[in-house]
Amino acid sequence: MMMNADSRVAGPDLAGYDLAGYDWDRIADALDAEGWAMLPRLLDADQADAVAALYDRPDGFRSHVVMARHGFGKGEYRYFAYPLPDPVAALRAGLYPRLAPIANAWHARMGMATRFPADHAAYLDACHAAGQRRPTPLLLRYGPGDHNCLHQDLYGEAVFPLQAAVLLSAPRAEFTGGDFVLTEQRPRMQSRVEVVPLEKGDAVIFAVNARPRRGSRGDYRVALRHGVGTVRSGRRHTLGIIFHDAA
Numbered sequence: 001m002m003m004n005a006d007s008r009v010a011g012p013d014l015a016g017y018d019l020a021g022y023d024w025d026r027i028a029d030a031l032d033a034e035g036w037a038m039l040p041r042l043l044d045a046d047q048a049d050a051v052a053a054l055y056d057r058p059d060g061f062r063s064h065v066v067m068a069r070h071g072f073g074k075g076e077y078r079y080f081a082y083p084l085p086d087p088v089a090a091l092r093a094g095l096y097p098r099l100a101p102i103a104n105a106w107h108a109r110m111g112m113a114t115r116f117p118a119d120h121a122a123y124l125d126a127c128h129a130a131g132q133r134r135p136t137p138l139l140l141r142y143g144p145g146d147h148n149c150l151h152q153d154l155y156g157e158a159v160f161p162l163q164a165a166v167l168l169s170a171p172r173a174e175f176t177g178g179d180f181v182l183t184e185q186r187p188r189m190q191s192r193v194e195v196v197p198l199e200k201g202d203a204v205i206f207a208v209n210a211r212p213r214r215g216s217r218g219d220y221r222v223a224l225r226h227g228v229g230t231v232r233s234g235r236r237h238t239l240g241i242i243f244h245d246a247a
């Protein structure tokens, strides 16, 4: 059967989440200034629980990664298979058109030739034509002692420069530790670190790899990495939405 990347299967109902309700000019400004921006309360607690519960479905995933086996950290994750469940497909397709203009402006400022089409189906066609056909959205699960080493979610030449992560568990109430962190590596300088203060249901949009930074002599590139500090207690789930597909 041909799987259209845009087709959907039933999943938890996310009726009510509202991307249009965010101030996208403010988000673009935050991304330009810091390389990341928050979308507070993207999901409510029930929706976050429903998405986290997908982790235990017997099917619907293309692979299961035990992070310690690869030196990625400790914890585990599963990549969704196509067709993506409804909320994941809807978030991926819904966020992309708001981020594509920002991605294009970044590429122009960084002197990078690639431009991104306005809609996600068209971008996936380009990924697939470049041999990157496997879906990248994923669910992650961490328990006590687990962590995610600093990394970049690059899966081939085709890279959409922004991605999203949604925290599906409640800090303090459902887990402790497990901060989401970003580091920024500036040319010839030491790395700077930022802890993103996510609450359950909040999303963060952040640079996958390079982003432009304004300096006194024009723009220069900095490289971001992201990771998760050690979870001390409880269980922490995240939904990761990456817009390019994988080779």
Ligand SMILES: O=C(O)CCC(=O)C(=O)O
Residues within 6 Å of the ligand: 140, 148, 153, 164, 165, 180, 226, 227, 228, 237, 238, 239, 240, 241
């Ligand atoms: O669990 C997290 O907060 C980080 C997840 C992650 O690495 C990702 O979404 O790409």
Ligand SMILES: [Fe+2]
Residues within 6 Å of the ligand: 151, 152, 153, 226, 240
């Ligand atoms: Fe990641």
